[in-house]
Amino acid sequence: MFDLLIKNAWVLTMDESFTEYKNGYIAIKDGKIAEVGENKENLESREVIDANGNIVLPGFINTHTHAAMALLRGYGSDNPLKVWLEQYIWPVEGKFVSYEFVKDGTDIACYEMLRNGITCFVDMYFYENAVADSVKSAHMRAVLTTGILDFPTPGAKTPDEGIQKTIDFIKEYKNDEFIYPAIGPHAPYTCSPSTLQKSMQVAVDYDVAYHIHVSETLHEVEDIKNRYGDTPVKHLNNIGVLNDRVLAAHMVHPTDEEVELLAEKNVKIAHCPESNLKLASGIAPVPKMLEKGVIVSFGTDGTASNDDLDIIGELSTAAKLHKGYNLNPTVLPAKQVLAMATRDAAKAIRLDKKIGSIEVGKYADLIIIDINQPHLQPLFDPYIQIVYSSKGSDVDTVLINGKVVVENKEVLTVEKQRVLSIAKKWREKILS
Template identity: 40%
Template structure:
């Protein structure tokens, strides 16, 4: 091979193991990932990379597994400042008596700015490269994520009642439309519509939300069938299960995301399969609030796209998506009565290519394929608690903790290097978090 056939590139990452996600279920060994600008230029055996590429930087990860960055498809990032504040309570008690009053007192633009930074630091450090947020002051969250260089779907909140961010549905929708117009074509920020839940949003605002989604192409994310109480109350009030009402209003559709879905009967499954859309499974939050169990394997068997989210740190209490994958896989086996349900590779798929598909960006994200955006992570498997290594995919789901993430790139830019965040000032952030704790305690 001559010098003329050697290609120059920015970064070469030598991986002991590589899980590309496309094709599914594959673990490759001794691979090189070549990054050029914001894209993956190539994925090939290291011996071939020696002959084909010359790079400015080479990173040797000889005890690591490299895979796509994880996609956390549901959370309330700023609520990280409420982590551990009101634990061991039922959902409605937790909301009505603790969370909503605390939000009324403390949530503001500075609160959201610092809470978002705290959540992003945790997510980046544990392997998440893209997150979805549904919270107040979404314009602040969008700007913080953009400034750090983290991908985010930003769902503006929509409720019937006034909050710290808006006076009512018309105000939310007006501000939300402005948010969509501002960020719609950004590389990092994906503006979306976030009606809170069927029991907090009436028919007219939901219909307006559907119209806005159709006009702009923005995704729509809603908490749906989170608890048996929600479903029972809806049936008592309207004679309809919430999924049926959402179908009537046009909320169900291929560009919609339904969070939780712990209560699913055959009629719900039929509506979901017919309308399309994506389930966002939040197993640890569902368990902690005793909300119920999402029948993940049954949904997968019905060809419904299932993704994964942590929910907020106030109800989880962490944003480590690897921990969420373990819980998702373990619970799914019990719910299905089948130890083969939701395999390790399937769990990883939920957090990568399935999440990208729900965002409408599976052509750019979710797998390590030449031409896709360079969003990827490396996990160090050298620690004794991860030895011996027979199956790296199994280790990532069943043995791993997010703290084993050593490197992270988003858009080709290093976000974590040797376990250290590169773009968030952690000492300054910790001082701000301490100030918020003192305010909330007082």
């Protein structure tokens, strides 16, 4: 007897050989995938979902965001980066960031991510205990890091305090099925070599991931060259913190030599194309990184610089952006792009044994995309249709750990009216 059975599904497993079941089923027991294959008779299950021919995929993994910044969506947009940060974002964060701010902001973000088929995300912010509480009540999965910086933050007065808070957080959640703690030194330009090295020691000691922003802007590249005599990736390598634990967000401006180094050290990338475009940071050399074998996944970044939390949007943007920029329509094909947002993203966060594809033994983190809509028909190739024609809003059903959290396009675990009133409350506070 299974707990839940999804039948009549077009299953795109996203496993290494892109196995598909055109009239497939997925049987779930104890939160995990117990069986997957072509429909068969006589399967007994407590609950049954008839997918009605719709597409079932592994849930999307958003490998870089600052969820609580949902409260700053659209605030001060279209200004130069320095003005935006110094006159809008940082003053508000300095004044308001607290447990309440982070919990409320993350609730809004979780609602939106669930609605768009994101089942797992990587966060870097402050008060990660608030993020964890929000993730738990939304019944999501997340890799959580406290941003560690050399100057005082809303979370810690010194980098050492930030590191200690991270260690405490890791100890609290080390064996959790939903919260995966990691360490988050903010960036090479905001963390001294010593802070970066101490953080790596924690990552090694506690066997967790190391999440950091790297080579986001040309300004950063110049700054690091002036301070340390080398470009950011080489600088990280020089001080001994470049290895397979590293999930580097952005990576817009690596040199060819640095791309080789990323491949050699098995560094993972969170590519954030929409944020990089909106903040005018540049265009990351994704085809080159992929060609060298670097694992590249997708991040939305925070909503203040995007301004949504929709991985399908990132896929579509990235697939077209790199074709246009490289004058080559064969780079980033739809199938590869979808793999980057699922199984490769799971590798990027070191959870590929647990999530990222529809395979027996993995957690049942699944989404059903409603393809019975005029804008998604006729359907010749499901990968192409999802990347180029669908939107997050076409996700009809979301399951996390075998539990239905979105049904008929309605989020069940985060209350919509409450999220709307939170947003209104904070808008008034920020404007006053």
